[in-house]
Amino acid sequence: MENLSVIVLFLFVLFLLLGTGVWVGLALLGVAYVGMELFTTRPTGDAMLTIVWSASSSWTLTALPLFIWMGEILYRTRLSEDMFRGLAPWLRSLPGGLIHTNIVGCTIFAAVSGSSAATLTTVGKMSIPELRRREYPEKMVIGTLAGAATLGLMIPPSLTLIVYGVTINESITKLFIAGILPGLVLAAMFMAYVAIYAKISKNYNPNPEPPMTFGERLANSRFLIPVICLILVVIGSMYLGYATATEAAAFGVIGALVLAATQGSLTFKTFTQSLMGATRTSAMIALILAGAAFLSLAMGFTGLPKGLATLIADMELTRFELLMVLLVFYIILGCFLDGISSVVLTMAVVEPMVRQAGIDIIWFGIFIVVVVEMAQITPPIGFNLFVLQGMTNHEMTFIARAAIPMFLIMVLMVFVLIFFPEIATWLPENMRAQPG
Amino acid sequence: MSKTIRAVLDAIYFGGGVLAALCLIAILVLIVLQMLARWTGEVFPGAPDYAGYAMAAASFLAFAHALNRGAHIRVSILLNNVPASVRRYIEIWCFAVGTALAWYFVYYAVKFVYFSWKFNDVSQGPDASPMWIPQLPMVVGAFILAIALTDNLVSLFTNRVHRIQNSVVEQSHGE
Numbered sequence: 089m090e091n092l093s094v095i096v097l098f099l100f101v102l103f104l105l106l107g108t109g110v111w112v113g114l115a116l117l118g119v120a121y122v123g124m125e126l127f128t129t130r131p132t133g134d135a136m137l138t139i140v141w142s143a144s145s146s147w148t149l150t151a152l153p154l155f156i157w158m159g160e161i162l163y164r165t166r167l168s169e170d171m172f173r174g175l176a177p178w179l180r181s182l183p184g185g186l187i188h189t190n191i192v193g194c195t196i197f198a199a200v201s202g203s204s205a206a207t208l209t210t211v212g213k214m215s216i217p218e219l220r221r222r223e224y225p226e227k228m229v230i231g232t233l234a235g236a237a238t239l240g241l242m243i244p245p246s247l248t249l250i251v252y253g254v255t256i257n258e259s260i261t262k263l264f265i266a267g268i269l270p271g272l273v274l275a276a277m278f279m280a281y282v283a284i285y286a287k288i289s290k291n292y293n294p295n296p297e298p299p300m301t302f303g304e305r306l307a308n309s310r311f312l313i314p315v316i317c318l319i320l321v322v323i324g325s326m327y328l329g330y331a332t333a334t335e336a337a338a339f340g341v342i343g344a345l346v347l348a349a350t351q352g353s354l355t356f357k358t359f360t361q362s363l364m365g366a367t368r369t370s371a372m373i374a375l376i377l378a379g380a381a382f383l384s385l386a387m388g389f390t391g392l393p394k395g396l397a398t399l400i401a402d403m404e405l406t407r408f409e410l411l412m413v414l415l416v417f418y419i420i421l422g423c424f425l426d427g428i429s430s431v432v433l434t435m436a437v438v439e440p441m442v443r444q445a446g447i448d449i450i451w452f453g454i455f456i457v458v459v460v461e462m463a464q465i466t467p468p469i470g471f472n473l474f475v476l477q478g479m480t481n482h483e484m485t486f487i488a489r490a491a492i493p494m495f496l497i498m499v500l501m502v503f504v505l506i507f508f509p510e511i512a513t514w515l516p517e518n519m520r521a522q523p524g
Numbered sequence: 525m526s527k528t529i530r531a532v533l534d535a536i537y538f539g540g541g542v543l544a545a546l547c548l549i550a551i552l553v554l555i556v557l558q559m560l561a562r563w564t565g566e567v568f569p570g571a572p573d574y575a576g577y578a579m580a581a582a583s584f585l586a587f588a589h590a591l592n593r594g595a596h597i598r599v600s601i602l603l604n605n606v607p608a609s610v611r612r613y614i615e616i617w618c619f620a621v622g623t624a625l626a627w628y629f630v631y632y633a634v635k636f637v638y639f640s641w642k643f644n645d646v647s648q649g650p651d652a653s654p655m656w657i658p659q660l661p662m663v664v665g666a667f668i669l670a671i672a673l674t675d676n677l678v679s680l681f682t683n684r685v686h687r688i689q690n691s692v693v694e695q696s697h698g699e
Contacts, residue, residue, distance in 0.1 A: 105621065106599050107599060107601075107602060108602060108603075108614055108617060108618060109598045109599055109600055109602055109603045109614060109615075109618050110598065110618045110621050110622060111591075111596040111597065111598045111618075111622060112596070112597045112598060112599070113596065113597075114621070114622045114625050114626070115621075117625050117629070118621060118625050121625070121628070133628065133631070133632035133635070134632060134635070134636070136629070136632060137629075137632045137633055137635075137636040138636075140629075141580070141636070141659065141662065144579065144580040144583055144584070144662065145576040145577055145579060145580035145658065146576055146579070147572040147573070147575055147576045147579075149576070149579050150551050150555065150575045150576065150578075150579045153548050153551065153579070153582060154548075154551065154552060154555075156697075157548065157552075160697075203696075203697050203698065203699055204696075204699055205693070205696035205697055205699065206697055240699075241699060247698060247699055248699055331559070334555055334575070335555055335558075335559055337555075338552055338555040338556055338559070341552055342552075342556070360545075363545045363548065363549070364541060364542075364545055365697065366548060367541060367544045367545045367548055367582065367586045367589075367590075368541070368586060368589065368590040368593055368595040368694065369590075369595060369694075369697045369698050370548070370582065370583065370586075371544065371582070371583050371584075371586035371587055371589070371590040371595070372590050372595045372596050372597060372695070372698055373698050374579075374582075374583030374584075375583070375587060375590075375596060376597065378583070424599060424601065425599065426597055426695075426698070426699060427699045428597070428698055428699055429597060460699075464699065468601055469599070469600075469601060471692070471695070471696040471699060472696075474692045474693075474696060475692075475693065475696055478692075478693065
């Protein structure tokens with residue numbers, strides 16, 4: 089890194105554009121433009137078009153709008169009611185009672201939706217009023233929902249993992265499969281926390297549930313079976329190597345449409361709403377990815393990624409120390425940027441560093457997702473906090489405070505991942521090869 | 525601004541979004557056809573390429589529509605914590621930067637596609653499409669986005685407000 093002042097100028101432009109509120113995708117384009125002008129004599133505009141075109145027209149990327157669409161369709165079905173009704177009979181006798189419907193519900197919806205916010209809305213729409221009616225402690229209702237909804241980012245399909253995979257050019261299927269076990273472990277940790285809290289706390293006196301026979305329980309949860317089947321088809325087809333991520337997404341969309349149709353919730357209105365919603369969300373991410381592609385080209389010319397990678401290598405940090413530095417870095421970044429933006433913004437610099445340190449890049453994807461999940465519930469801009477604020481009318485600070493235990497559990501999860509990396513790497517290493 | 529121009533502009537933004545949505549359906553159809561072909565032992569050459577082109581078209585054509593609905597993510601900490609008068613200046617700055625970048629992109633995109641057409645650039649994949657055809661929606665979409673940004677910038681000056689809905693819910697659906 090010979091010309092430090094130029095680097096400082098480059099970073100200043102980056103913070104200026106992002107900080108003043110220029111749309112992230114456009115801000116990245118702008119920063120990349122400045123970087124190209126400062127560090128290379130290449131024709132900037134032509135380089136921009138070549139890279140933006142190839143990044144935007146990639147086949148891998150097509151999984152993104154399809155998975156978004158699938159989630160959008162199911163988000164508009166009766167799934168929300170079915171979920172609570174179907175899960176409650178089975179979870180009522182666990183210590184902590186029906187709070188577990190938040191966590192299990194989020195885990196299930198996370199497996200059909202790549203979005204944390206959509207997961208939160210779908211599950212919360214029904215569970216918040218139902219749990220309140222039974223006088224569960226409000227703090228637990230809100231906190232567990234905020235935390236568990238972030239599983240939407242980890243359990244496949246995951247929009248964050250697609251973006252990560254596209255950015256570093258790794259198999260999205262592998263990343264998806266890698267996310268399954270960590271997602272389940274994290275869900276189990278949330279549930280364990282609820283159980284312990286319920287045993288210890290004195291304010292945990294929800295209304296008891298009326299008795300229910302086994303047959304009634306089965307009858308109540310029959311509506312969940314189609315969703316479970318859909319999950320098995322989508323994830324199973326990827327794991328067994330029958331389909332690529334994009335093809336599994338296509339299964340997912342068709343399955344979701346069929347499911348919505350049989351429920352009677354597929355009308356022209358909900359169809360177009362889901363389609364337009366998916367189009368907008370996917371365009372939003374595509375703009376960020378286009379900007380990021382150009383930025384990573386420009387970053388290459390700045391010498392920043394290489395410089396930092398050597399710097400880290402010279403410091404002889406252990407892997408653990410490096411991960412701790414990155415953990416703190418991403419938590420701080422997460423306070424100001426949303427997850428997808430922080431992933432695409434940093435990967436050009438972080439990827440060489442991580443590869444240099446010999447860290448498995450698939451494993452690192454899961455690591456980064458946990459950290460991004462934390463960003464989802466940290467103020468001032470955690471999306472889940474905003475969504476919950478809209479749903480419950482609580483103060484932001486109340487919601488953020490209710491979510492703190494979940495945040496700490498996620499920090500714990502990072503250490504679990506570091507000490508037992510097999511949780512993330514075992515499944516992808518043992519899946520069947522993909523077709524063509 | 526006259527009502528007709530307003531209506532035409534809004535129709536263009538929304539029309540871009542609708543075309544983008546149709547491209548999304550096209551992606552689905554292409555992928556399903558490819559899978560059917562594979563299962564029945566047929567080949568559908570170029571399906572991944574076509575899906576990729578539809579992806580680019582779906583993204584670019586929807587940019588302006590997504591902008592108007594407030595779906596594009598931005599860091600709004602500063603914007604939300606300054607008085608309204610200051611906020612307007614920051615908004616002007618944001619739209620000015622965005623507008624400049626969008627037109628810069630459009631200029632080079634036109635050049636890019638023009639050269640694809642002039643030199644008869646053909647896809648390297650099995651589809652062997654002339655590249656200017658799938659690249660055209662990118663130019664059109666970028667052009668619509670540039671117009672939408674300019675439209676809002678002008679509105680900030682003339683009406684003191686821009687016309688974009690502030691929607692954290694729209695933005696949150698990305699993650």
